[in-house]
Amino acid sequence: xxxxxxxxxxxxxxxxxxxxxxxxxxxxxxxxxxxxxxxxxxxxxxxxxxxxxxxxxxxxxxxxxxxxxxxxxxxxxxxxxxxxxxxxxxxxxxxxxxxxxxxxxxxxxxxxxxxxxxxxxxxxxxxxxxxxxxxxxxxxxxxxxxxxxxxxxxxxxxxxxxxxxxxxxxxxxxxxxxxxxxxxxxxxxxxxxxxxxxxxxxxxxxxxxxxxxxxxxxxxxxxxxxxxxxxxxxxxxxxxxxxxxxxxxxxxxxxxxxxxxxxxxxxxxxxxxxxxxxxxxxxxxxxxxxxxxxxxxxxxxxxxxxxxxxxxxxxxxxxxxxxxxxxxxxxxxxxxxxxxxxxxxxxxxxxxxxxxxxxxxxxxxxxxxxxxxxxxxxxxxxxxxxxxxxxxxxxxxxx
Amino acid sequence: xxxxxxxxxxxxxxxxxxxxxxxxxxxxxxxxxxxxxxxxxxxxxxxxxxxxxxxxxxxxxxxxxxxxxxxxxxxxxxxxxxxxxxxxxxxxxxxxxxxxxxxxxxxxxxxxxxxxxxxxxxxxxxxxxxxxxxxxxxxxxxxxxxxxxxxxxxxxxxxxxxxxxxxxxxxxxxxxxxxxxxxxxxxxxxxxxxxxxxxxxxxxxxxxxxxxxxxxxxxxxxxxxxxxxxxxxxxxxxxxxxxxxxxxxxxxxxx
Numbered sequence: 001x002x003x004x005x006x007x008x009x010x011x012x013x014x015x016x017x018x019x020x021x022x023x024x025x026x027x028x029x030x031x032x033x034x035x036x037x038x039x040x041x042x043x044x045x046x047x048x049x050x051x052x053x054x055x056x057x058x059x060x061x062x063x064x065x066x067x068x069x070x071x072x073x074x075x076x077x078x079x080x081x082x083x084x085x086x087x088x089x090x091x092x093x094x095x096x097x098x099x100x101x102x103x104x105x106x107x108x109x110x111x112x113x114x115x116x117x118x119x120x121x122x123x124x125x126x127x128x129x130x131x132x133x134x135x136x137x138x139x140x141x142x143x144x145x146x147x148x149x150x151x152x153x154x155x156x157x158x159x160x161x162x163x164x165x166x167x168x169x170x171x172x173x174x175x176x177x178x179x180x181x182x183x184x185x186x187x188x189x190x191x192x193x194x195x196x197x198x199x200x201x202x203x204x205x206x207x208x209x210x211x212x213x214x215x216x217x218x219x220x221x222x223x224x225x226x227x228x229x230x231x232x233x234x235x236x237x238x239x240x241x242x243x244x245x246x247x248x249x250x251x252x253x254x255x256x257x258x259x260x261x262x263x264x265x266x267x268x269x270x271x272x273x274x275x276x277x278x279x280x281x282x283x284x285x286x287x288x289x290x291x292x293x294x295x296x297x298x299x300x301x302x303x304x305x306x307x308x309x310x311x312x313x314x315x316x317x318x319x320x321x322x323x324x325x326x327x328x329x330x331x332x333x334x335x336x337x338x339x340x341x342x343x344x345x346x347x348x349x350x351x352x353x354x355x356x357x358x359x360x361x362x363x364x365x366x367x368x369x370x371x372x373x374x375x376x377x378x379x380x381x382x383x384x385x386x387x388x389x390x391x392x393x394x395x396x397x398x399x
Numbered sequence: 400x401x402x403x404x405x406x407x408x409x410x411x412x413x414x415x416x417x418x419x420x421x422x423x424x425x426x427x428x429x430x431x432x433x434x435x436x437x438x439x440x441x442x443x444x445x446x447x448x449x450x451x452x453x454x455x456x457x458x459x460x461x462x463x464x465x466x467x468x469x470x471x472x473x474x475x476x477x478x479x480x481x482x483x484x485x486x487x488x489x490x491x492x493x494x495x496x497x498x499x500x501x502x503x504x505x506x507x508x509x510x511x512x513x514x515x516x517x518x519x520x521x522x523x524x525x526x527x528x529x530x531x532x533x534x535x536x537x538x539x540x541x542x543x544x545x546x547x548x549x550x551x552x553x554x555x556x557x558x559x560x561x562x563x564x565x566x567x568x569x570x571x572x573x574x575x576x577x578x579x580x581x582x583x584x585x586x587x588x589x590x591x592x593x594x595x596x597x598x599x600x601x602x603x604x605x606x607x608x609x610x611x612x613x614x615x616x617x618x619x620x621x622x623x624x625x626x627x628x629x630x631x632x633x634x635x636x637x638x639x640x641x642x643x644x645x646x647x648x649x650x651x652x653x654x
Contacts, residue, residue: 001515001516001518002515002518002520002521004521005515005521009501009503009504012503012504013503015503016502016503294499295499295500295501295502297499298499298500298501299501299512299516300484301458301460301487301493301499302487302488302493302512302513302516302560303484303485303486303487303488303489303513303516303517303564304484304516305481305484305485306480306481306484307481308516392460393455393460393461396495396499
């Protein structure tokens with residue numbers, strides 16, 4: 001039999017029992033639709049949360065510090081060693097010290113971060129007034145809003161251009177040598193800009209200023225890798241040098257892991273629906289087999305081979321499965337987009353950032369389609385095998 | 400010199416038993432006969448004498464317990480099930496007591512079905528079916544569903560379906576069993592014309608002795624044995640004519 005004729009025959013057989021076909025395909029549609037809808041929700045929520053954690057570049061960054069160790073130090077030598085590792089693009093050392101900031105009599109406790117321009121390019125802090133450092137040695141500071149407020153500056157734009165006195169506590173491990181006691185340094189710097197972030201007061205100081213104060217080691221460093229794939233490998237290598245290493249990738253991996261489980265749970269519900277629809281489909285196909293016993297007899301006596309009989313039944317199963325599957329996927333996508341659109345409208349009217357909580361990646365659609373084909377083969381296998389094995393004579397005698 | 404002609408159907412020591420539980424019930428108890436090309440064979444006998452079993456055995460649907468069935472020298476049961484199925488499709492046309500239709504197909508599609516089975520091109524199959532329907536004056540019913548036609552019409556239609564593959568042999572199992580006398584005569588006339596004009600071998604099973612008059616050969620069966628074979632007349636067909644019909648490709652127009 002020609003393939004086209006088999007499909008045509010299967011189609012006509014299904015058309016004869018419209019209601020039954022409709023209900024069975026509907027069952028498949030609901031289950032496949034359910035599974036794709038829930039999985040899309042899982043994907044969407046995961047994307048929303050990981051997007052908020054980091055941009056792609058941040059995933060390539062490792063944070064290195066000494067942890068609790070007193071033996072290792074993030075000094076020039078360590079920076080050089082890390083820079084020489086394969087897959088490391090650049091190492092940005094940085095310093096953070098406690099201290100107080102004072103401006104015309106008002107004083108506030110805060111943290112002074114030593115940052116290079118390179119690191120600011122990665123971190124991209126939001127400078128709302130003024131501008132960033134002009135060089136790594138400029139005697140300038142960036143002050144965050146929290147600090148400005150605590151210093152009693154109502155309009156923080158006024159702060160730009162004024163001199164800020166920093167009183168810093170340099171811990172012994174930073175200044176190196178045999179020093180066992182902290183050193184205090186007080187210097188004046190010009191305010192270059194205002195930072196938006198942060199709830200507690202802090203300032204950014206160009207890194208080389210610390211060198212001028214006698215700092216030889218750093219508090220830590222940010223390591224930029226050439227690609228995301230290298231992050232885990234490099235992390236291990238740096239840890240072997242005795243440093244503590246953490247990365248945003250770790251956090252994201254955890255979030256991904258959580259949503260992986262979450263998605264699996266959602267998919268699990270879908271699988272239950274699929275099993276139910278499988279039973280429905282199997283039932284329909286078996287009943288259709290029993291009804292068609294005589295027809296199978298006549299087909300066989302007219303010379304139809306077992307293989308062709310099998311194909312006719314498998315085709316019927318495939319048609320139901322495919323029609324159900326495609327309908328289910330389409331309906332779930334339409335529903336998902338309706339949800340996305342209403343969330344978008346809601347977010348816009350309330351002034352929030354709109355998010356897409358349903359995402360249908362192509363692999364999801366492919367898997368759903370493959371699943372519906374799989375269901376068809378699974379449920380069609382037994383009835384079609386039985387049909388092909390029916391003896392023509394018995395079938396013709398069947399009433 | 401005429402070469403020796405191969406019998407169209409040759410039955411050798413055919414035995415068939417069925418098992419009911421452990422009990423063996425012999426239905427055919429050793430049959431031997433031949434059917435020549437172009438004959439109209441009527442197999443007569445009371446119900447339960449094994450007529451239908453014999454027919455199904457010739458068709459390749461019922462594996463015999465013992466013995467051989469040869470169709471123009473070809474041993475039917477040397478082929479596997481699918482092989483027999485395609486052999487049956489090419490060489491035999493079947494007419495049953497009840498017409499058996501594929502209910503989701505309409506009249507013309509049902510008639511064309513045997514051609515579709517062999518993978519004939521759709522257009523070719525449909526135009527052949529159209530020709531046959533025209534010859535049997537069914538052309539105006541082609542879009543009907545077979546179940547919408549009367550019993551007599553359905554039987555005639557199953558003759559159409561039997562003829563579509565241009566078979567050598569028409570097998571008819573009580574074809575008039577469900578018909579009234581007038582319609583039955585009409586159908587018998589069609590079969591006779593097919594036999595006489597188109598040189599098809601017809602093998603018909605019936606328990607109605609009235610149809611003896613159509614036969615060229617009569618086979619009386621009783622209790623699984625042949626009681627009597629009566630050669631009423633000998634069809635006069637030259638071996639050239641026989642070759643011509645036999646060599647017609649499957650599905651070539653004949654009627």
